[in-house]
Amino acid sequence: MNGFEDHGFVKLDVGREERTGHPEVVFGLGKTVDQVETIFARLVEVHGRALVTRATSEMAERVKAKHPDAEYDGQSRLIRFGKPFRKLPGKVAVLTGGTSDIPVAEEAAGTAEWMGCEVDRIYDVGVAGIDRLLTHKDRIREASVVIGVAGMEGALVSVVGGLVRRPVIAVPTSVGYGANLQGITTLLAMMTSCAAGVTVVNIDNGFGAGYQAAMILQLVAEAD
Amino acid sequence: MNGFEDHGFVKLDVGREERTGHPEVVFGLGKTVDQVETIFARLVEVHGRALVTRATSEMAERVKAKHPDAEYDGQSRLIRFGKPFRKLPGKVAVLTGGTSDIPVAEEAAGTAEWMGCEVDRIYDVGVAGIDRLLTHKDRIREASVVIGVAGMEGALVSVVGGLVRRPVIAVPTSVGYGANLQGITTLLAMMTSCAAGVTVVNIDNGFGAGYQAAMILQLVAEAD
């Protein structure tokens, strides 16, 4: 469980893959481009793969200069490099309430894929037009884990939670205005809803939801 | 528009019926039993009918001692006396998300009835079991106005708002715990939802929703 490397501004958790199944993921927000570059390079050296979240295009350029195979997606703000250690069983359905929630959903989907999950994207199925959601009922029920991403349509996860026999992970987004309070309202509403089987991550934390979904499928893979 | 009577602790708005179509309604919370008794008696004298909200059973006993025909309902906490001035057209559907929201729903229903509305009660149709709601879709669509009462299942009004061609009035309730914040979360979530055609009243304010529904139907009645 040891294996931290001391680079001064960062203590790299190079033992994390052994402990948890996956290398440390770099949270780009608040780091300098130089810091991201250094950490990324070292992670690739050690693990052969790396993931940066909340990356700016400037970070992406710098990283790709040295690692041309790294992929950057401006919508999800992920820099991804390398193949997953193994393909995880089952499927993760990622739903959004509206079109504006898609960037956060892509962070969830991209993270889960990088960790070895198959992802099924079902976007813009908020409950204000309930048939949009019900039309995809069977597809949603086939998923092993469901991620519901919504800002103004937090109700989405309440409805889904009552439809499936699988864990549901809710991601409130900061999409909205006024009484939305930058997502706090949706976060709290998702928690207070009485649908059993729903847990919640931080506002706009698509990464956290994708990661948890992969943890669940890793359990399935290792359960035998 | 004048016609206020000065009783010291209260300025009775005896001209309100002429102005708005209905006598002043007595808000029981924070008033003494003596105060309620005095106001009630004078309202009956002037208008021949009266309504007290948030009434205690002690208030009800005192009022009924003098007005044996007054009716008190412990669940809605309403004291009602007298017939509505006229029967209003159409129908008001009152929905609840759960069983615990029924007392607030009864305040809404009882108020609307006292004002002349016909009411259709459809209780415990929260979205965690979406078929409960969809089963009653036609019945809900027949209503002229829909009142949605919910504490933990605020999502109810988002779904209903997208189903009907009629105004929807949302009543958040204080039923719930933790992240519910005594109803504040549900209040804000009902506002931030993107269902058009939904307006919101204060937490547990069944009276306000019933009153607004009656105002709408009064408009219909007087529109010709």
Next chain:
Amino acid sequence: MNGFEDHGFVKLDVGREERTGHPEVVFGLGKTVDQVETIFARLVEVHGRALVTRATSEMAERVKAKHPDAEYDGQSRLIRFGKPFRKLPGKVAVLTGGTSDIPVAEEAAGTAEWMGCEVDRIYDVGVAGIDRLLTHKDRIREASVVIGVAGMEGALVSVVGGLVRRPVIAVPTSVGYGANLQGITTLLAMMTSCAAGVTVVNIDNGFGAGYQAAMILQLVAEAD
């Protein structure tokens, strides 16, 4: 009630007009210009009319390139296209507390007009100079529905609620500073006021108020 079209990033609710009386309205905030253009074009094809709220001037330019008859108003940020299905009966009065509340009021007014309502604008009648409001008392009373738009002067709807026999819809605005909390204070104050007959929509949600007013008048039109 079906009739959703799947465009990937959006599930167009083309059956909405049949269900609710009006086509789906496009909420511009958080959508890309490309997305708005695609949705707009398809809505016009299906319904012959369309409405975009919170539109930027860039969205407007793109839309007008293909639909020269579309109208954009920079104050209300609405793009409107096409005639209402029918003229609704009665009149909607739109009031503001101050001059700075006018943009939100115009969103309400423009939405209601697009849906077929006649609108009477009565601006800058906040209660700090109560005679400004009382002077227009008769005009306000003639309206079928009253919309009160106010940021610092939330008191406006309390006063109006006691004057009329018609439903009042309150729109808190984010105009103000300090203790105003970007409109949250006014939103809550409008709810806690004891004026019966007032319901509230989200901060700056002129659209929601205009839509609800039209729903009420649609009921009147279809009530016979």
Next chain:
Amino acid sequence: MNGFEDHGFVKLDVGREERTGHPEVVFGLGKTVDQVETIFARLVEVHGRALVTRATSEMAERVKAKHPDAEYDGQSRLIRFGKPFRKLPGKVAVLTGGTSDIPVAEEAAGTAEWMGCEVDRIYDVGVAGIDRLLTHKDRIREASVVIGVAGMEGALVSVVGGLVRRPVIAVPTSVGYGANLQGITTLLAMMTSCAAGVTVVNIDNGFGAGYQAAMILQLVAEAD
């Protein structure tokens, strides 16, 4: 400016009358009956008069056992003893929005009277029936200082502020429910209102308003 007496649990500010014109006032909340008794006795000894706010009936009984001329009023929760040093000029109008706000208003009125003010009580003139207030317009304008006490009807002070040429002091009360947030909403709304000439004290702080009114009239008395 000195003259504090050290009684261990309290440092009595016996020099306060010289400094500010009035003896220290005892805030009963959170003090034991013994503590109130001790402080009261000493204040009477030094100044010949004393005032306790937020007094319980048990405190009142104990105090009256030794000072039979002390007066206790259960509504305002004030224990008052002794005559004001002098009669202050002018008049203080104390208004309430509703009947339930009267106890706080009585704390304001009783404090101002104990300090030498003449008080004019105008209760239950909330703006939901605006004529109740306008009927008393002249009486309100005759006051030197106006105190507006309201929980659900914070709008009251906005209207009054625009009517008079005198300072207005607003007292939010905790009367209300739900979105009222125990008075916080009304407190903030009173501040965000755009009526010039209105200042605000803490929730339910009738004492503070009465005291400030007396300070203003003391200035008038000593201005010559």
Next chain:
Amino acid sequence: MNGFEDHGFVKLDVGREERTGHPEVVFGLGKTVDQVETIFARLVEVHGRALVTRATSEMAERVKAKHPDAEYDGQSRLIRFGKPFRKLPGKVAVLTGGTSDIPVAEEAAGTAEWMGCEVDRIYDVGVAGIDRLLTHKDRIREASVVIGVAGMEGALVSVVGGLVRRPVIAVPTSVGYGANLQGITTLLAMMTSCAAGVTVVNIDNGFGAGYQAAMILQLVAEAD
């Protein structure tokens, strides 16, 4: 997916077991003893097993009068009846930060057991004495799912999240005072922590955590 029964005050979701794998669970809070009794009896009739959360001892007595085999635990406030449909694979570790968090942990553990999980209880291992937690590191790592229950020691789940290769479910509790804000602080802190693999349920919602853990293990059981 149909199969709702209409009992007026409740629409019983008798089809829920088929849909989700488990019968509807009765949330006792806010229901009357009569309501709980009726619902419980019908659930037992249909499914042969039932669970009530937030049950009072009065509810338990009434239920046990008719169903002597029902078990009530005053700490977790659960009424449990019947055997799980099958034993789920793996193990759920339930941790608490302190002794006072145990009642919520017992709700989680009891729910998971009723649904067929094996539970390992590891209580009072908050991080203020980090060796308490580290001593049980191997035991925690053997679990398939970890539930962390904490009021003042929200840090617990941050530490655990970094130690395991399994999903972690955090339950904030309302244990604490002052800045704890009845659990809201811990709820938000659990979300803002940067430990990947942690999701959160409502304050004191042991049931929700136990339910989600069982959903995950149900997936494992049905994954083959």
Next chain:
Amino acid sequence: MNGFEDHGFVKLDVGREERTGHPEVVFGLGKTVDQVETIFARLVEVHGRALVTRATSEMAERVKAKHPDAEYDGQSRLIRFGKPFRKLPGKVAVLTGGTSDIPVAEEAAGTAEWMGCEVDRIYDVGVAGIDRLLTHKDRIREASVVIGVAGMEGALVSVVGGLVRRPVIAVPTSVGYGANLQGITTLLAMMTSCAAGVTVVNIDNGFGAGYQAAMILQLVAEAD
């Protein structure tokens, strides 16, 4: 009391001077330059003097183009024009806790001067160096009204309130960071302080404090 002029976007309260002693003051925030220009011109025509608060330099340039005698101060953001109707008796002391609070203090001072008050500025006397304040004790006591302006040093008004026999008006400012919550903390702290004789206005509302001070001195002037 009438005399409102309808300019569409604004209802000018030209009767305000007669009612309250002073012309309507223009709140610049949220108004366009054109609107300010129109209102300013009309106010000067009617009253011979005018005041704009929260004015931008662009507003000032436009106004000065037509009224070269108008004065603009970039720190207080006031545009002032014309002489006060009369000199008011006494003196207003304006204190600040720190240097950064000076712009708000200047808004208070400039407003009071425009209304006829003499002002004594005593800046940077926060309590973290209590002798700074005590050194000016006599000067503060000579004032008829004291205005205390502070963001991080809200304690200032608590200390001053206990030193003087005159009304104190507190202005919380948004100066500060973190726990200051853009001034909300200071606003609430000023209210909760137990210094009698202190009332509070909105955050950064120097205008409101200056106006209230002038109202008090107008009372003194007209009291005879």
Next chain:
Amino acid sequence: MNGFEDHGFVKLDVGREERTGHPEVVFGLGKTVDQVETIFARLVEVHGRALVTRATSEMAERVKAKHPDAEYDGQSRLIRFGKPFRKLPGKVAVLTGGTSDIPVAEEAAGTAEWMGCEVDRIYDVGVAGIDRLLTHKDRIREASVVIGVAGMEGALVSVVGGLVRRPVIAVPTSVGYGANLQGITTLLAMMTSCAAGVTVVNIDNGFGAGYQAAMILQLVAEAD
């Protein structure tokens, strides 16, 4: 650093004294009387001394039945047993803003004494009568550490912070009402104040302040 004992509901940190200098302290709130009794007995066995905070009188009775020398103080709610390991150098001054803050101050003082500190109590020296505080300036300056305990008079620590060359620890209390928000306002205000040298503990956390003071003096004792 090991030495935890597993009693199921509690993992006793018997190694804490060696690690930190003092035995684990028992936080009584939320524990049962049985739990407190068990823990207390074991702590006394191991360390020869023990401290319980937030103890009820029932807990005290039970503990004293077995340990007659244990002392319970109803005001501070502390159960103390045994002598400190050594007398710490210097002196801790404990100040309160008002009389109602004394119970929290006594928790601080009692804790510090149990840990070996000498305590100087200076109560009711809030800044609303600033001379009360200044009179004791020299006595305060003689202390090695100053603890300031205040609910409504948070300003106290701002003033003290600027007077001394020693660390100041602020304890906000929940004494107050309305805008005080059960102490949250004072907590935040103490943080936002610009007095350097002040740190803050949780609301009503006298224990935490006393403990930190002892930690500082322990450093002094061990610094040589």
Next chain:
Amino acid sequence: MNGFEDHGFVKLDVGREERTGHPEVVFGLGKTVDQVETIFARLVEVHGRALVTRATSEMAERVKAKHPDAEYDGQSRLIRFGKPFRKLPGKVAVLTGGTSDIPVAEEAAGTAEWMGCEVDRIYDVGVAGIDRLLTHKDRIREASVVIGVAGMEGALVSVVGGLVRRPVIAVPTSVGYGANLQGITTLLAMMTSCAAGVTVVNIDNGFGAGYQAAMILQLVAEAD
């Protein structure tokens, strides 16, 4: 204790060094470049040393033009000039939870150094990889005072508080997003944690923590 100099916009506390051991420190935020320049020059004249916090690079350039030996560090935003009066005994350990917390940590470290402390920086040791922290356990225990700086990893100080026999000062940072609420969540969580021996300063207030650490070591230095 006197010795304030009146420069109009600032009352320089030139007696502060004598009173507290250190010159007044200039808080740059909200001051103009001119004001900082003036104050800095005078402080250097009087004390031979000066410190500016929250300084912009523009302030730094202006100051260095006259005082070329002044040092500016863009990360900590400190301008430092002059040697400490004496070297303080012991050592201050400054820890961060993550890389993004380093700027605030540098403000703490730089302040403490300017005041005469030796500082040991231990960065990026958040608890999500607990071994990072435990690896440095001995180094942390050698410190006389520990400062813990963290935004998303507030749990850091809970763990540290249980490891050491020295005072711990927590600095919440605004690093984070969503539920972090710009640091408020971490601030409150640090307070509600049950680790004894931890006190807290304002969000991002590295200066306050460094200052308090120096106050503690000054006490050690002067304790003999």
